[in-house]
Amino acid sequence: MIGSSSFCDLTSCLPEQDIHAIRGLSPTEIQQWALARAVAYEEYIRALRSVYNAATPIHRRLPVEVLVYIFGSVDSRNLRVLKLMHVCRLWRAILLKTSKFWAKLSTLVGVWEHPDALQAVLKYSGHRTITAEHVPAESILSSSLKPHLGRISSLQVTVRNNQFRKLHQLLGTGHFRSLESLRLVAVDLAASSTAVYDERTRLCTDANLRRLRRLELSVRFVDHRLVVSSVESLSVLSGDSTYTSSPPEFISSPEAILRTLERCSPSLEVLTIASALPPTGWDAVAAHPPCHLPRLRELRIEGRSTHPAGALLGAITFPPSASLSFTGIRQCEGSVLRHLVPAHVLPDGISAADTLSLQFVLRERSTLRTTHGGRELLRLQLPHHQHVVEDVRHMFSGNRTVVALEFCRSRGVPMDPEEILRLLAAFPRAIRLTVMDLHAQYVDKAEDTLLDGLAALSPSSGGVACPALEELILKGLDSDIMAGVVGRLGFVLDRRFSVLGRPLGSLVVILPIFTLSSFEKSRDEVSEYREALAARLGGLVDEIAVKREPFSRRMS
Numbered sequence: 278m279i280g281s282s283s284f285c286d287l288t289s290c291l292p293e294q295d296i297h298a299i300r301g302l303s304p305t306e307i308q309q310w311a312l313a314r315a316v317a318y319e320e321y322i323r324a325l326r327s328v329y330n331a332a333t334p335i336h337r338r339l340p341v342e343v344l345v346y347i348f349g350s351v352d353s354r355n356l357r358v359l360k361l362m363h364v365c366r367l368w369r370a371i372l373l374k375t376s377k378f379w380a381k382l383s384t385l386v387g388v389w390e391h392p393d394a395l396q397a398v399l400k401y402s403g404h405r406t407i408t409a410e411h412v413p414a415e416s417i418l419s420s421s422l423k424p425h426l427g428r429i430s431s432l433q434v435t436v437r438n439n440q441f442r443k444l445h446q447l448l449g450t451g452h453f454r455s456l457e458s459l460r461l462v463a464v465d466l467a468a469s470s471t472a473v474y475d476e477r478t479r480l481c482t483d484a485n486l487r488r489l490r491r492l493e494l495s496v497r498f499v500d501h502r503l504v505v506s507s508v509e510s511l512s513v514l515s516g517d518s519t520y521t522s523s524p525p526e527f528i529s530s531p532e533a534i535l536r537t538l539e540r541c542s543p544s545l546e547v548l549t550i551a552s553a554l555p556p557t558g559w560d561a562v563a564a565h566p567p568c569h570l571p572r573l574r575e576l577r578i579e580g581r582s583t584h585p586a587g588a589l590l591g592a593i594t595f596p597p598s599a600s601l602s603f604t605g606i607r608q609c610e611g612s613v614l615r616h617l618v619p620a621h622v623l624p625d626g627i628s629a630a631d632t633l634s635l636q637f638v639l640r641e642r643s644t645l646r647t648t649h650g651g652r653e654l655l656r657l658q659l660p661h662h663q664h665v666v667e668d669v670r671h672m673f674s675g676n677r678t679v680v681a682l683e684f685c686r687s688r689g690v691p692m693d694p695e696e697i698l699r700l701l702a703a704f705p706r707a708i709r710l711t712v713m714d715l716h717a718q719y720v721d722k723a724e725d726t727l728l729d730g731l732a733a734l735s736p737s738s739g740g741v742a743c744p745a746l747e748e749l750i751l752k753g754l755d756s757d758i759m760a761g762v763v764g765r766l767g768f769v770l771d772r773r774f775s776v777l778g779r780p781l782g783s784l785v786v787i788l789p790i791f792t793l794s795s796f797e798k799s800r801d802e803v804s805e806y807r808e809a810l811a812a813r814l815g816g817l818v819d820e821i822a823v824k825r826e827p828f829s830r831r832m833s
Contacts, residue, residue, distance in 0.1 A: 330365040341371060349377035356387050356394065376403035383407035389416055399425050406430040406455050414440040418447065426452040433460040436498075441473045445503065451485045459486075462514065463495035474500050481505055492541075496526040496553045501536040508541040509572075515551035515579070527555045531562045535592055538568050545570050549577040550589075552605065559588035570595045577602040597625045604658040626655025627672055633704070634683040635669060645669060647679075666696040670703045679704050682743075685713040697730035701742035708745050713752040728765055732772040741773050747782035752826075753789050759806050762786075763813050770817040783820045786810065790827050 295314065299307050348371065351358055362369045372378055379402040388394045389412045398407070399422075408431040409417070416422065417434055432453070436444060444461075447453075479502065486505045493512040494503070504511070513528065528534045534554070538545065548570070573595040578586045586603055601624055630647035637643050643665050645657040659665060673679065682704055701707075712728065730742055731749075754762060770781055786806065807823040814821065 327366050330367070344368070344371050345375050348372055348375045349381075351378060351381070353378075353381045353385060356382075356385060358382070373401055376401060376405050379403075380405035380407050384410055386411045389413075396421075402428075404428065409433065411435065414444055418443055423452065427454045429453060430455050431458040432456060433462070435462050435464045436495075437465045438463070438473055438497075441498065442478070445478065445481070448503075449479060449481045449485050453486060455488060456486060457488050458491040459489060460493040461495060461498050463497055473497055474502060478502050483507060496528055499528050499533060499537055499553075501533075501540040504537050504540040506541055506543050509544050510547040510549075511537070511541060511545060512547075512549040513551060513553045515553065526553070528553050529555070531555055531558045531588070531592070534589070535562060535565075535568050538570065538593065542568060542570050544572060546572050547575045547577075548573060549575075551579045552581070554578070554580055554585035554589060556582065556585055559585065559592070562592055563588075565592070567591075568593045572596075573599045575600045575602075577604075579603075579605040581605060597628065599624065600652070600654050601626055602653075602656040604656065606657075606659055624655065625649065628676070629678050630654055630676075631678055632681040632683065633673070633679050634685070636685040649678075666693070666700050670696075670700050673703055676704070677706060680706055681709040681711075682707050683711040683713070694729065694733070698733045698742060701730045704743060706745050707743045709748040709750070710743060710746055711750040711752060728769050732769040734772075734776070741776050744777060746773075748785070749781060749783070750785045750787065752787045754786060759809070763806075763809050766810070767813045767817070770814060774817055780816060781818045784810070784814070784818045784822070786821075786823045788823070788825045790825050 299310060302310065348361070351361070362372055379398050379400075382388055382394075382398050383402065388398055389409065395416075405428065407425070407428050409429050410431070410433045412432070412434050414434050414436045417426075417432070418440065426447075434444065441461075448459075478500075481503055483505045487507060489505055489507055491510045492504065492508045493514060495514050499513055513534075534550075538548070570593055576595065576599055578589070580586055580603075583603075583606055586606075626647045630649050632648045634646040634648075635643070636646075643659045645655070645659065646653065647655040682701075710731070731746070732741065734741060751762070766784070774780060788802070788806070803823050803825060807821060810818075810821050810823065
């Protein structure tokens, strides 16, 4: 075979020194020699390719410092970003020395699920701080991670009850010296009734978690022994189990949440409690001195009943400038104001708001929102019932700061005309009124619209509501009912002119764009409606504008 013509043809392309080397060798020796030479040639080829890549224009034009900056700015959304390591030898060498690139990889869930990837991140990220998100507790408790705990700035851990005490002890050792944000999420819902604290549980001291600013806890972990005075944002995660078979969880007692708040009261700026306030036991803390939160800026509470939220507000004090939000309320007996806002609380959301929005989008739900200079001060999401409008009127009685009103009402939400008149009359300084989502079934009824409330005369004073009104904005009007709207506006503005002796400053009508075809035919309609309004309202309005905008149920 070795002397055959086919073998000679194969060896003819080899260099002369190689042909000379295989003469006299046995077939087995030739195979070994050929394999060794092939490996050598493959390494030679890789070396040539590396030389070629090193001489490419990008390496001549981009200094190493620029590549380091670029790699450190890469958006690391998944582990596929590691393909940069395979571009060339130079890039790989630079990437291995770019600690910022590896530190950013620590935010990926996949890193903590793969030990090799985690070890690479810990090794090449140097001394930079790292982020551990959606990490199982066993990873944090492992001995291999202990030398790196001091570099973790943000930690999100899923914890089982039988792991919590070890984690709590670890948090109290001082190893987490860079920790700024901590989120503890319970994963064993079936063990919700099992206590995670006992008399042996020690207090986490300020010295052990001196940089902690943001704390998010599942309901069962809420306790003053886990909180330090430096916490600026405290969130209690929802204990609602609507979509699970487990019973709902609540904070163990009103005393537990109040002791927790007292622990971080010097620094607390944001407090969020999602469906977790205990429904009972508040009478026992009513006689205690209130917990003072002097730096609180935002208070957000979600819950089905007004009683726990109102009881908490009665047990704490905070600056009137704090923004308040109450959502998810489904149970309300009588006045919302009486249950939610205690007598000693008069937040700026009521006393200093310049804009009030009231939305009746569903039969079951109403939303009240106030702002000042664009900053939200108060948000109440309430069950819709016959007391809502009256509650709002009482809540803002005596208010002298609201200058803009926004009302949104959709089909099927009834409103009493007398209540409308009393509500509008509560805001004598309002200069801008926005009414959204009117429909023909309401516009044709003179006694059943907000527009008619502007024309109704007050039984007590004989004047019209909102006498300072300068601008009226109508949004979401269907083009099919414009004829009725023009007639109704004529009636309303005639009445106001006869009482006030002056025209309205501005009328803006915004027609909705639902589809591209409605946009194409809108130009002629806008001109037509503007002419119709000008013909009917001449002398009653100084400026009239008609335009189209994409349809939205948002007030602004």
